Amino acid sequence: MRALTWQGRENVSVEEVPDPRVEQPTDAVVRVTSTAVCGSDLHLYGVLGMFLDAGDVLGHEAMGIVEEVGDATGDLQVGDRVVVPFTISCGRCWMCWRGLQSQCETTQVRSQDKGAALFGYTRLYGQVPGGQAQYLRVPQAHYGPVKVPDDGTPDERYLYLSDVLPTAWQGVRYADVPDGGSVVVLGLGPVGQMAARVARYQGAEVVVGVDPVPERRAMAERHGVTTLEPGRSLATAVRDLTAGRGPDSVIDAVGMEAHGSPVAELAQKGVGLLPDAVAAPLTERAATDRLAALHTAFDLVRRGGTVSISGVYGGALDPVPMMQLFDKQVALRMGQANVRRWTDDLLPLVQDSSDPLGVLDLRTHRVPLDRAPEAYSMFQRKDDGCIKVVLDPWDRPG
Template sequence: MKALTWQGTGKVSVETVPDPKIQEPTDAIVRMTSTAICGSDLHLYDVLGMYLDKGDVLGHEPMGIVEEVGAQVTHIKPGDRVVIPFNISCGHCWMCAKGFFAQCETTQVREQGKGASLFGYTKLYGQVPGGQAEYLRVPQAQFGPIKVPDGHPDERYLFLSDVLTTSWQAAKYADIEPGDTVLVTGLGPIGQMSARIARHLGAGRVIAIDSVPERLAMAERNGIETIDFGKVDDVTAAVMDMTDGRGADGVIEAVGMEAHGTPFQSAAMKAAGLLPDPIARKATETFGVDRMAALRTAFSTVRRAGTISIIGVYGGEADPFPMMDLFDKGVTMRMGQAHVKRWVDDIMPLLTGDSDPLGVDDLTTHRLPLDEAPHAYEIFKKKEDGCIKVVLKP
């Protein structure tokens, strides 16, 4: 089959690799019909090569048609249309029983000290082949796959794999009360959907920060107020002015370690990615400091006794937090990988009708064949051609 493979820092290519096969009775094989590129994939593309091997298959936002199932897989069958959550969870361990699917004890990568395995995401998370391919082997398929109905294009359901469920968790973790003011940092796919979901969950006002014109325009046509940080001298002052000096009740930090405004950390991260793998891993795990401009904005703009929901991905081991200020303000912080299946029942009714209350149909900007995946990574990384969300069609 054809698959998008990592070949080195800043280099991916579509290669012919062996077709996946059933290995365990809890496996399924799914023929991919759509598979998206995530902002987290750019971390692999640019920074985290020390945790990858040449030829690793990327991608963790897949959906398709079931081709084959193992003997213990009974809730789906060949021919079913399914979305695959990005985290691999068993559904029956202690963590899963409590809804903490991103911490599944069956698939935890204990040798790396990490939570549940992820598709297409480095040795840190199990080095499981990903879904930017023609076929995907799905471990723990007795629980993971989400069966979806016909009647809408893939993109109506595809984002249950990550974007929708991650954004729903981000909004829930912001402790939104009716009428609250919510601030969202970053208007990539997660920020876009987090802002819309915050409104759906009762926020009276949602303000979002970015500088890319196409991102700002997309948010605005979905009812979100925006701040172009390239056109204001002080983002914090702008937020305070818009909230009568109090700050936002809840802040959703949807940028992570891709944040602008911290050139030293950016250069250090890129330099670490060019070191030999053992040295790079040691440097990252011991001295790694993320670009924290978006987090600092969240810290300074949340009101006293407010809540910060961190859904942007961070990888540093030595990030400096302003603990005195956070303690003084009495800030609550919640964060972590999305527990995908915990939120599916809440979201699915919003997708199956014709009304599209979350505006899911207004997210994908580029649909490209799998063969054009290297080009897709470049325009997504560089925010060229109005690129906000890419869906690949194997």
């Protein structure tokens, strides 16, 4: 089959790789009909290469048609149309029963002291081949795949259940925005876009999105979000919108590669040029992230408010302003999305013909899988108004 593989820093290519097969009774094989590029994929593309091997198949947002099932996949059947959550969880363990599927004790990568295995996401998370491919082996298929109607509707109506929507939904839930309250979303990439829409849907009165890219701000504004550019006047503008005290909640949807952190950016790039045997322990034990967005969140949030972190961070020695957080009595929530905890809530919303979360207004580019390297570069540079890329693993009719 054809699949997108990591070959080196900022170097990915589409190659022929072996077709996946059922290896365990709880496995299924899915023929991928749509797969998306995520902001977290850019961390692998530019920063976390020391945890990848040449030839690793990337991608963790995929959906398609079940082609083969093992003997213990429950009611999953060949021919089912499914979305595949990016976290691999069993649904039966202590963590899964408590809605912490991203900490699943069956798939935890204990050798790396990490949580549940993830598709297409480095040795740290199990080195499971990803979904930017024509076929995908799905472990724990008795629980993970979400069945969706095979009714001719576009894949994009359901595709974002794999990651973007549950991550945004959890980010807003963790933000604890009061009814009629206020929230600032930092970063209007795919997760930030959906977090802003979810916050409005769940009853926030003031929703502000912050991003330097005009096309991203324009998309958010189409969905009733007030937008601002980052800069020196940001705090004043936000206070003016929130009765002078700051927002009840701030959602950091940026993560480790925030703009405005030039020293940390140079350090990240420098470590990325080192041999893996040196770079990996440095990253795990001595790395710092670009923290401009996170520090902005701490500055903006009102006293007694909540900061919810959806953006991925990987630094072991990130400096945190504890005096400021303690003095302002800030609550922090964060973590990998517990996808299957939220999909039952989200499925009726994405099926709704009125599209209350605007899922059909997120994808800006759809390209063949063979153009994935070009898409990665475009997404990283934010060229051509690129906000969300969906890849076609197979030739589309017409």
